[in-house]
Amino acid sequence: MSTPSVRLTLDEASGHYQPGQRLTGRFMVDGSKPWAVRASELSVMWYTAGQGEEDFSVHYFDRLVDEPGLPLDLRVPRRFATVLPQSPWSYDGRIVKVCWCVRLRLTLPQGNDSLTEVPFRLGSVPAVEESQGREESPESETQG
Amino acid sequence: MPLRLRLFVKKRGTRRTSAPWQGMLGEVLLDVVLLSTGASFLYWLASRFLLAEEVTYGWWPWLVSVIPLALVVYGVVGLAVVLWESVTSAERRAAVAQRATDWDLSGVPARADRPDLPTVPPIDAVIDSPGVQLAYRLPIDAASGWVSATMAAVCLAWNTLVTIFVIQVVDSHMIGRPNWLLTWLMLPFVMAGLWTLVALGRQLLMTSVVGTTRLEVSQHPFYPGGRYEVFVSQTGRLQVRWLQVQLICEEHAVYQQGTDTRRATARVNREILYSGRKFDIEHGRGFETRCSFTVPARAMHSFAATHNAVQWSLVVRGRLSRWGDIERRFPVYVYPKAG
Numbered sequence: 001m002s003t004p005s006v007r008l009t010l011d012e013a014s015g016h017y018q019p020g021q022r023l024t025g026r027f028m029v030d031g032s033k034p035w036a037v038r039a040s041e042l043s044v045m046w047y048t049a050g051q052g053e054e055d056f057s058v059h060y061f062d063r064l065v066d067e068p069g070l071p072l073d074l075r076v077p078r079r080f081a082t083v084l085p086q087s088p089w090s091y092d093g094r095i096v097k098v099c100w101c102v103r104l105r106l107t108l109p110q111g112n113d114s115l116t117e118v119p120f121r122l123g124s125v126p127a128v129e130e131s132q133g134r135e136e137s138p139e140s141e142t143q144g
Numbered sequence: 145m146p147l148r149l150r151l152f153v154k155k156r157g158t159r160r161t162s163a164p165w166q167g168m169l170g171e172v173l174l175d176v177v178l179l180s181t182g183a184s185f186l187y188w189l190a191s192r193f194l195l196a197e198e199v200t201y202g203w204w205p206w207l208v209s210v211i212p213l214a215l216v217v218y219g220v221v222g223l224a225v226v227l228w229e230s231v232t233s234a235e236r237r238a239a240v241a242q243r244a245t246d247w248d249l250s251g252v253p254a255r256a257d258r259p260d261l262p263t264v265p266p267i268d269a270v271i272d273s274p275g276v277q278l279a280y281r282l283p284i285d286a287a288s289g290w291v292s293a294t295m296a297a298v299c300l301a302w303n304t305l306v307t308i309f310v311i312q313v314v315d316s317h318m319i320g321r322p323n324w325l326l327t328w329l330m331l332p333f334v335m336a337g338l339w340t341l342v343a344l345g346r347q348l349l350m351t352s353v354v355g356t357t358r359l360e361v362s363q364h365p366f367y368p369g370g371r372y373e374v375f376v377s378q379t380g381r382l383q384v385r386w387l388q389v390q391l392i393c394e395e396h397a398v399y400q401q402g403t404d405t406r407r408a409t410a411r412v413n414r415e416i417l418y419s420g421r422k423f424d425i426e427h428g429r430g431f432e433t434r435c436s437f438t439v440p441a442r443a444m445h446s447f448a449a450t451h452n453a454v455q456w457s458l459v460v461r462g463r464l465s466r467w468g469d470i471e472r473r474f475p476v477y478v479y480p481k482a483g
Contacts, residue, residue, distance in 0.1 A: 041233055041235055043235040045235060045238070051397040051399055051408050052396075052398050052408070052451040053400060053452075055450050055452050056238060061238075061239035061242075085260070086261050086480055087480050088263040088264070088445070088449075093395045093412055093444070094395055095397045096396075096452045098447065098452075105233055105235065113233070126442055128412045
């Protein structure tokens with residue numbers, strides 16, 4: 001089964017944002033004929049990865065629906081914009097990771113979904129190194 | 145892979161024992177069964193007792209009707225949830241939930257003093273106590289109190305059960321018909337009971353002997369790159385082999401492994417703010433020290449989600465000559481710098 005070729009881009013090429021900064025971008029579907037899409041959902045969201053169960057939250061959500069009088073032609077580029085929140089910052093820890101992304105979900109007439117994601121970073125927390133936070137007893141330190 | 149019904153197999157790891165649609169089907173079937181059982185019971189109750197014209201049964205049929213009503217409500221809500229989850233995406237559900245939590249409740253004033261920081265825990269619980277030396281006295285982590293309470297509960301329950309059996313064993317010996325098998329079987333249980341008593345006594349003694357640890361900070365919340373002062377006071381009559389005050393950052397993750405819920409912790413930052421070795425703390429003259437520290441400039445802020453968290457704490461750790469190791473934690477919060 002073929003899926004539409006989606007172009008989802010952020011205007012900030014580096015993909016690095018600071019809290020409170022405006023995130024803008026656009027998305028469109030390639031093709032000479034319009035794809036039959038029941039709905040498109042664009043989300044600016046964060047989710048956790050790592051050892052724990054996934055937590056996620058949607059900061060910005062925009063849903064476009066294909067209606068009889070107003071067909072959804074996604075070949076026309078659609079712009080989106082949102083002001084990013086103060087938290088949570090992107091984080092690459094040892095067992096907890098916080099990842100931000102822009103996710104586009106297209107609901108196709110067959111009932112299946114097409115997902116496209118563009119990750120970006122919020123804030124400037126560096127990745128945790130393996131040796132960080134290791135415990136040593138003061139007695140073992142002195143005994144060498 | 146052939147489809148097999150495995151109701152009594154304990155699931156391990158993260159693998160699934162069935163396809164997601166099978167789980168959804170099971171949920172729908174359960175809700176339909178609950179709904180139909182509740183509706184049938186309610187119909188029977190209404191036709192037989194509630195609406196009976198010839199005899200009045202008083203208030204009890206109305207009370208009993210709570211049971212089928214609960215089944216009906218549970219079934220209807222369950223079906224509605226399954227339907228909603230099957231026709232909407234996870235992001236759309238999250239967005240709806242987010243909008244619902246953003247609604248202002250009438251009569252509840254908005255917190256103007258706290259910036260809008262999603263997933264960053266509020267500090268209200270740790271700044272309600274002013275300090276003597278510095279601005280805020282930090283509350284101790286409640287976990288240490290729970291250790292004593294849990295140990296006391298386990299000790300009481302275990303020894304009550306063991307005592308009942310011991311009385312029976314002693315009785316059998318008193319009347320001249322000793323049950324030697326039960327007598328020998330009781331020995332390890334009695335030993336375990338004595339061990340719980342000793343452990344509880346030691347824990348209570350340690351709590352009272354070691355005394356109070358007081359920790360105060362000059363400002364709260366902390367911010368990355370900020371410099372703060374901390375005051376530590378330890379009472380008791382102790383011979384200290386070493387004592388440290390640390391600023392630590394830990395990651396906590398809760399995950400399902402099969403049918404078990406597990407918790408993992410990883411320490412990702414540790415700064416030693418004070419370190420002292422081999423000194424005595426006299427009774428009536430507590431140990432006091434003051435030091436300052438800087439929160440790492442590019443540190444992650446405190447983060448709390450349902451299954452994942454990044455927690456900062458000030459920890460007083462040490463080793464005492466007769467009492468072994470002590471560790472007392474004081475949760476603190478690091479807020480992100482405003483963008």
